[in-house]
Amino acid sequence: MHWLRLRRLWRPAPLKRRYDTVIIGGGVHGLATAYYLARHHGIRDVAVLESQYIGFGGSGRNTAIVRANQRTPENVRLYAEGLKLWRVLTDELDFNLMFFNCGNLNLGHSEAALNGFRMAASTHNFLGVRSELLDPQQCAEVIPGLDISDRPAFPIHGGLYHPPGGIVRHDAVVWGLAKGAAAHGVHIHQGCEVRGIDTEGHRVTGVRTSLGHIGCNRLGIMAGGYSTAVAAMLGIELPIHPLTIQAMVTQPLKPFLHHVFSSGAYHVYGSQTLKGEIATGAHMDPQVNYTTDATAYYLKHQAEALVELMPALRRVRFMRIWAGLADMTPDMAPILEGDLGFGGLYLDAGWGYFGFKSGPVAGKYMAEYMASGERPEILRTFQLKRFLENRYSGETAAVMKYGHWD
């Protein structure tokens, strides 16, 4: 097995006492930002600090679904570019991210839902993103296991089919980006917990960590569900609620489900992984917390919802359940901000349950933002101050919405 050692993706680097840029959070967003800083902007003196191990947080806990069928043009544009990056990155990183371009089918269970689909599809098509309305019969042709009869409590009225989406192996994205970033000179420090942030005047000057003080000129907070806690170190309040979101997988089955399906009414989505498990999720506990607790209540709910939509799953067993944190904003759109009252400080947070699908594209533009100090045009919608000006993103009208935190 000696070849395993020879094929290490990246190696730990010695911890320096000072970096030009420090990024807090070794997930998809932090690693992607570091990767693009080094690759596109020549900023290689970068450290990514991860309190646990890379991919410990949301990056390794999501259900790996990618899509660009959001509600507002600003969001669709960003996610659509993100979708194109999976193929590019697979090449660039020379690492198989296992993008399975199977398409997503959202199910509608009322006429009102179908109206929402029509509006969403119009937005997508206007922006050149494929999405189309299906009637129940067509839904069953796409996913033969669906019960389109009037037996379910909420019968299927139609669907919004979105071919460009699919699933991506989330661990591979973390490892691939770590490999790519490290190859460009980025230092990745695992087990390095940030405990405080130092400032001088109105500039950030460094971070205090479990491994000592580390100086920096630029600091990116990209800690997913923990971003509120990190921002709190500077006394920065955010309109973000960290909530626990749960997911689970069934025992592996022969391939029978060839698309991602989702239903807002049943509070469920699922897909069949390349290993054959049905990976499914959606439940979010409403109280803010930083735990990753899973609950029996939700196992039962998930079983009921899945069987209602796909009766053939009746005797299938769940194998594992887990949870991660979703950093929810009031308008379901993220906060990408470099104007936080401290020079050199940048924030990439508030992605809610869209953090995985947006990782590489957010990293690409955050790197541009951090390198130039100029906010890229595509990020203009995602300023923090929109919440102080009552200019909310319209993303709460998205066809898929799983939360009940508001």
Add this chain to the structure above:
Amino acid sequence: MTFRLTCPVCGKRDIYEFTFGGQERGPRPEQEGLSAEEHFRWVQFRMIPGGMGAGEDAGPRAGGPGQLQHEWWYHGQGCGVWFRTTRDPATNREVKDGSGEG
């Protein structure tokens, strides 16, 4: 995980009988002379205590482990009462510290 919450009327009940009512934020600010920005800040911006990584070096307002949140809950699938309780967001457990009315 089984997580129960103490309703002042019904006692310990399953958390899914309740609706989370949000952080206790003190009285609503006086509207007189309140700017729109201050108003929106009060409505949406929060400091959530209990986050990882906020150790003893953290600023005074930061949320470290062991810091508690006073908050509101509604016993919608029970007696229908609104009440205050105290919970540690780092552990998701209710804490009796005497400041909650639950």
